[in-house]
Amino acid sequence: MAAPDYHYPADHRHLYCQHSLAAFRLADDIPEPFLFPDHPRVCVLREAGGFVFSELLACSYFVLMVIFSNDPVVLEGALIRVLIFIPVAGVITYLSLIRIRVEDALKESNKRFFEFLKEAAMRLKTPLEVVEENISGITSDIERGGCDPVDVALQLKFQMKNMEQIRQTIIELNKAITDHGDEFSDATRKFLME
């Protein structure tokens, strides 16, 4: 934002800069949300509380204008600014609340996603390694010879059961994700759950 022009005595901004809180003179050093009255972003600062703060600030602005200026034109301009500022502050507060809600939803979604990854790593990677090594053991036994085909068949059947269980685990994990998200189409949901 451009620095206020201090060289126009008739300009209300001159009044504002000279007589309102000294801090406002240091506009360049103040975080942007505090800039007033041109920047209703102050509302973003404290969600709903920010709205109340903005309104108090707007009223303070008008009171200071009343104290330091008797010019009805300046006062009328200040009043119009305050009246415009109030709905603008309301809209910005509303939008900031929506943004916060979206951010929270995104954080929750990310949290769930990372939990899914951790759980998937633990419940899929290790079991798959077990199955892989079991099958490797069975093939080694066959290669060495002297295996009973019935035993081999039984061991392979058990590995099939293990794989079936791992598939069920994947479905369970998918269910945990799809139950909490609206972003999945019915077709995707069906695919993930089958």
Add this chain to the structure above:
Amino acid sequence: MTFSLTGINDEEIYLVMASAAEIRNKNIELINMLLAMDYHVLVIMTNQPYDVLKKNFEKSGILMDKITIVDTITKHAMGHDHEPEKNCRFISNPADLTGIGIVVSESLAGLKDKKVSLVFGSVNSMLIYIS
């Protein structure tokens, strides 16, 4: 790599780490050591069926007299009951923790006057059945 069981205490739990490729041999080695220390070994198997395990034990010269096996696989893989065995109890599947608990309690009750060691064949393979 071999390991020693000297210094193990009663009523304690020990975790023996082994790669998946070595787990069968490690289990045999461990059971052999426990038998040598005069323990009766109660084995809960979640990665090898009884018939295969028994043959592996016999090949390694392990006598089945002082071993009781809780087999969670055979029934699950075959889809029907195994013929009753003297030193083996069959559970419907590895996820049946209640069934395993009951069988272990009953087996321990039957081995009251003996020094018993409980061996879980594979903790990792139990992970497949966690829900």
